[in-house]
Amino acid sequence: MENEIILQKLSRIEKHIFGLKPILNVEELSDYTGFKKSYIYKLVHSNLIPFSKPNGKVLFFERQKIDEWLLSNSEKSTDEIQAEAIEFAFKKKKA
Template sequence: MENDRILSKLNRIEKYIIGLKDILNTDELSDYTGFKKSYIYKLVHHNLIPYSKPNGKKLFFDRKKIDIWLLSNSFKSSQEIERNALDFIVKHNKMK
């Protein structure tokens, strides 16, 4: 039981450290994003994810570009949509 707690904490520390690295390999990217390696290879094959292949074999990923990619195509919450609508109405009424 105690060993499981220690291993769990070490695993969290390892994931935290990976999140601090600027350049990730496929294994690290899998840990960082939670995506399976096979899915990452599929994304690379279809050029859907930013990557680098400097030696023609091994894949590397810029964590900052991955973060931007992960947050792309975001959707607004209902509250944000309502707030934008109210702002638009107020601004439109001031112009009249």
């Protein structure tokens, strides 16, 4: 039981370290994002994810670009929309 806890903690540390590396390979990207490697290859094949293939065989991913890609097409929360509405209403009253 104690060994399982240690292995889980090591796994979390390893994933955190992958998050600090600026360049990731497919396996590291899979651990970083939680995507299966087959899905990553599908994204690469469809040019839906930013990647680099400097030698024509091995895929590399820039973590910063992956983070931006993961956060693209984000939706605003209800609280954010309400805050914008209130801010807009106050600006209209002042004008």
